[in-house]
Amino acid sequence: MLNLKSEIKNSKNYFVWTIGCQMNIADSQKLESAFDNMGLGKSDSVQDARVVVLNSCVVRKSAESKVESMLGTLKSVKTLFPEKIFVLMGCMVGPKTDDLKKRFPYVDIFAQPQKLEPIVDFISNKMGVDSEGCLESITVAPDVAAYIPIIHGCDKFCSFCIIPYRRGREVSREIKDIVNEVELLTARGVQEVTLLGQNVDSYGHDLEPGNRLEDLLSAVNEVKGIKRIRFLTSHPNDMSDQIIKAVSKLDKVCEHFNLPFQAGDDEILKSMRRGYTNLEFRNLVEKIRNYIPKASFATDIIVGFCGETELQFQETLDLVQEMRFDKVHAAAYSPRKGTISDRMMEDSVSKEIKRDRLESIWELQESVQSEINKDLVGQEFEVLIEGKKKEKFFGRTRSDKLVFIDTDTDRINEFVNVKINSSTAWSLQGTILN
Ligand code: SF4
Secondary structure (H helix, E strand, O other), X not given: OHHHHHHHHHOOEEEEEEOOOHHHHHHHHHHHHHHHHOOOEEOOOOOOOOEEEEEEOOOOHHHHHHXXXXXXXXXXXXXXOOOOEEEEEEOOOOOOOHHHHHHOOOOOEEEOXXXXXXXXXXXXXHHOOOOOOOOOOOOOOOOOEEEEEEEEOOOOOOOOOOHHHHHOOOEEOOHHHHHHHHHHHHHOOOOEEEEEEOOHHHOOOOOOOOOOHHHHHHHHHOOOOOOEEEEEOOOHHHOOHHHHHHHHHOOOEOOEEEOOOEOOOHHHHHHOOOOOOHHHHHHHHHHHHHHOOOOEEEEEEEEOOOOOOHHHHHHHHHHHHHHOOOEEEEEEOOXXXXXXXXXXXXXXXXXXXXXXXXXXXXXXXXXXXXXXXXXXXXXXXXXXXXXXXXXXXXXXXXXXXXXXXXXXXXXXXXXXXEEEEEEOOOOEEEEEOO
């Protein structure tokens, strides 16, 4: 044990655990890059690491419970190895940390989303390593595709959502900084970038005119080496004609839209403060499909929001049936402390009913996806091979379809043309043509 303790004290390894959205993944990648620049080494486990970072999510109760469980595990580790440095970052950390400090006194530092400087400063002091400029250059290039935050925070304040309280108001990054980051990533072999924002469509409203999402997409489209550009998450109210036209015209921008509708009933949409109606959402999808017939769609749904009746839920089911989304992320409503719905509305739908409604959505969407994917059998697609899962290489089409490929040759990070031979609701299977 003594040996182990002194090993830990002298160790310069770090371990980063991440849960939640792509913004969290992007923050973790940036922090890992900074640690690498500081001379620390990446570890695969809490046991081997001197620095342990939990990047947390509290958007749903289930995610928060996982973070709490990880924190519980760390408590006993700290008793045995007090030299370990524990960091809690992400959306569990609000502007005030007194309560967290009381609950988790063994955590050394708490950092809000995107606020990485306090972490590197603390680690640098504690371990005596240089952190000068460590957040400025990218050393950890994701294998194939990279996430790039372009706008932080959210101004929408949907009644169920904790994000604006944790990530603050919207702040857009300058186009030149984003283009510079894309160039650095392409130099490291990245061919696909996903531009991220909680509400990516409102990018640039706080910058000079001529700096909106469509302008950024055009600028990134010019970067040599980049082959595909994606963006998420959209908001129906901010999806402008200019954005739709940019997607239809720019050759590298993939014709895939992440467009949450959340609920099908207008009353529920109003109490969620989403700012659009069922009809407006339908019209928007129709408009996009008119401009871009091949467009694919992913959406988010919350079932069992405060007061949602069976009839109101039926509106959600109807929308899923009729819109034929390519992917649906459905979750049961869980009140998040401090949000408008938590303070002012009753969480009146029982757990059982929420679960039944979720199952209805999943069952319906499975049949929709099976039909959509079946129609793709026999067609050919360009696929960027991303990795290997269960002995099978896999990649994605421009429309974000997951494709498993019959090949033994490792062609990760290559574009290949694939003929689709079979399908399930969740993926396509095919063979390489070139
Ligand atoms: S648009 Fe609404 S749901 Fe999305 S991050 Fe902002 S407040 Fe949350």
